[in-house]
Amino acid sequence: MSVIKIEQVSKTRGNVQVLKELSLSLEAGSLCAVLGSSGSGKTTLLRLIAGFDQVDHGSISIGGTVVDGDGHFLPPEQRGIGYVPQDAALFPHLNVAKNVSFGVARGKLAKGRVGELLEMVGLPGLEQRFAHQLSGGQAQRVAIARALAIDPVLVLLDEPFGALDLGLRNSVRSDVLGLLRTQGVTTVLVTHDQDEALSEADKVAVLAGGSIAQFGAPEEVYARPSAPSLAAFVGSANLIKASARNSQVTTPLGNFSTVAEITEGPVLVVVRPEQLLVGPEGNGAVSATVKRRWYYGHDSVLELEVPGIETALIARLDTMRVFAHGDRVGLSLRGPLAIFASDGSDISGTEA
Amino acid sequence: MSLVALERPGGKQSSSWRRSLKSRWLAPAAIAIALGVLSPLLFLVLQAFSVGRSDLAAILWRSLTARLLINTVGLVVAVSVSAAVLGSMVAIWLDRLSPRMARFILPLVVLPVAIPDFLVSYGWRTLFPALHGFGAACLVMVLASFPLVGLPAFAALRGMDRSALEVAQSLGASRWRRGVLIFAQIRSAVVGGSLLVALVVLAEYGAFEILGFQTFTTEIFTQFKVGFDATGACALSLVVVLLSILAVGIELPLSGPRLHLRGSGPLKEGDRSRSQVGAFLGLGITAALGLGVPLGAIAYLMLAGPPASLPSASVFAPLWHSASYAAGAALIVTLAALPVALLTRRGSGRLGQIVERFTFLVMAVPGLVVALGFTWATQRFGRGFGYQSAWLLIAAYSVIFFPLGLVSVRASVAQSSYRFEELARSLGASPSAAFRRVTLPMLVPGILSALSLVFLAALTELTATLVLIPTGSSTLSSEFWTFETNASYGQAAPFALAMVLLGAVPTVALSRYFDRRPSRQGADI
Helix, strand or coil, X not given: CEEEEEEEEEEEECCEEEEEEEEEEEECCCEEEEECCCCCCHHXXXXXXXXXXCCCEEEEEECCEXXXXXXXXXXXXXXXXXXXXXXXXXXXXXXXXXXHCCCCCCCCCCHHHHHHHHHHCCCCCCCCCEHHHCCHHHHHHHHHHHHHCCCCCEEEEECCCCCCXXXXXXXXXXXXXXXXXXXXXXXXXXXXXXXXXXXXXXXXXXXXXXXXXXXECHHHHHHCCCCHHHHHHCCCCEEEEEEEECCEEEECCEXXXXXXXXXXXXXXXXXCHXXXXXXXXXXXXXXXXXXXXXXXXXXXXXEEECCCCCCCEEEEECCCCCCCCCCEEEEEECXXXXXXXXXXXXXXXXXX | CXXXXXXXXXXXXXXXXXXXXXXXXXXXXXXXXXXXXXXXXXHHHHHHHHHCHHHHHHHHCCHHHHHHHHHHHHHHHHHHHHHHHHHHHHHHHHHHCCHHHHHHHHHHHHHHHHCCHHHHHHHHHHHCCCCCHHHHHHHHHHHHHCHHHHHHHHHHHHCCCHHHHHHHHHCCCCHHXXXXXXXXXXXXXXXXXXXXXXXXXXXXXXXXXXXXXXXXXXXXXXHHHHCCCHHHHHHHHHHHHHHHHHHHHHHHHHHCCCCCCCCCCCCCHHHCCCCCHHHHHHHHHHHHHHHHHHHHHHHHHHHCCCCCCCCCHHHHHHHHHXXXXXXXXXXXXXXXXXXXXXXXXXXXXXXXXXXXXXXXXXXXXCHHHHHHHHHHHHHHHHCCCCCCCHHHHHHHHHHHCHHHHHHHHHHHHHHCCHHHHHHHHHCCCCHHHHHHHHHHHHHHHHHHHHHHHHHHHHHCCCHHHHHHCCCCCXXXXXXXXXXXXXXXXXXXXXXXXXXXXXXXXXXXXXHHHHHHCCCCCCCCC
């Protein structure tokens, strides 16, 4: 059953239409990452779900009840949605214990429950601290405990790890998201960090142009982008011009047969950097020259110049073999490849 | 406008529930308050219209006006430039000390601004009876007002981006160019402070009267109180207000763009390469002249001066009057400042800003002009009803000190960002509960600060008090003035001491307390 269902929602801010007929529905207990660049409307979407703003058109239902749209509006205090903003925003005049118990009627939350929640987020014994006495990561965990205290049907995380420094980010992130997962709380995580979205979420919703451009499991979104631009947004991608004929796609890096029939004409092939196989010159379909190299230890990235292809190609390979600037290498392609019509439109189901 | 800015919760919002929450009374209340605060200005203009243009011209087109103009403008320029220099130097000296030492010294440097200027004047004239005229007026005003520059400049220095300075050094910038870089970062603080100094000089009456120096404001007082010439006072008031507005107008282009200072805090103690001896010497001399002389004079008069012939009760009765008027004003100012401050926060867009700007305009209206405006209004519209009543005096105090209250409340209101209320609601609090449980507690420091600062400031007000004091009543400042003007300097001393101890000292202590409260704002990074 879907916990939340967003249908055809539009929202205008000033003169800008931020969301355009956006639809999305989430299963109970799942963790969905909404991935979008800054300004794509991520926060607007979250504010609509929380009830801080009202939709212009469309509707939002929670647990089968319309909470916004069709003439209904349920104010945020009646929605039971936990909200965790980017900077935690702990109430500065209250200590940690009072922050955590804020949303619970007095007496209802036994004293032990605050301690329990704090223990759960890994901060036992900090009840008496104030926000200014906490580190960024601690404040973020308290904010999570505060949101969980109301037994929310849904938790909204608005880039909650963006303000943390890099070393802290990964550990806080995996702790917090792991916690939400074990609690079985349906979670929406808004982020512009594709690694965060791909590695942590059950489902990824890519927000572009004011609506959900693609929605699916991380591996699906990565392997079968619905548009060439999304391929470049989620992960990096080489877009190679090719031509199609019958069930054949001819690329400068070799010929491939497609799964389904394809209309004759120019096409675009999406090649992920790890789909380019780099070997010594002579191996592979074509020769290429290494223009630049980035060495990361666990892998390395090459920028390659290939005759017949205007833009340089990006390849990612393990570091068993090390190449240097100016090296001549052999290059071949490893499928499956996503294929688009040359104007970028989807040729559904086509793979080579 | 970028999308990012639009998405920020504090930004422009327009959904309907929020509109309903933004209580319908807030905007009208704030506008009404702004009009109330600006009413003395309105009265002044109405009075000027009723006098007529040719009569005004006849009054103003005199050699007296030219002399007053030269005196006033000359003094304003001399004092604000000197105060800017002294204030900046004090800031630099303070910055050179270790943070602990600076905290210790700071009150000595801040106190002069809280001592009423006429007391500084009185102190200097007691010890140096020959002081007179332009030079004396300039000296006293610089010593009384330089903290208005020094404090914000010091804060700006502390908030300055030191790494920019280090980058400049690594790029081979000379000491001079590094100095320019520092000044660029504290410029708007210095210019803003100098503007306040200019407004203070334009509005000052008591200090110049004691030193026998004539400015527009002293002449307005003389014409009104001695010559009973309301028309002449009105004409001269117009000039003072125009000069004040002119000063505000000059400040805007001078202060430069508002820089976003990304502070890196005070220098580490070990980093201080420059000698601290000069800093201590400079601060010591400044404190001795600004604080030591007036306090020393009062102490001298109390101890060695002519025996105080007054029984102690006579200090307490005026004190009681002063305190009750001041308490009334503090209450009214705080209640009035809240809606205006809330309106600026609640994202009514431009309306809040416009209302706030307009209320700050009253800073350009000297207390004397406020008092005269109210006097004229009671005579014109109320047939004198209410003139020299306690209520009118309290109303005048409220208008005069409204900006002080607004500034105090605004700091807290800015901190209680709207998102906290949103969060409270997502946690199940109704709109009114969210306001009660989250917003109001966060406003408490601002409310307390406004109440106490306005109370203490009103306790020592002189000029408007002399015009509007209720018949048969007396305040600390009016009693002091009666003795002062009758050359009974010794008898005036207890009142001076009371004003320093009850007004100035707590003002500084409190404003420092409120400044130093931990901002508890891990939030807005």
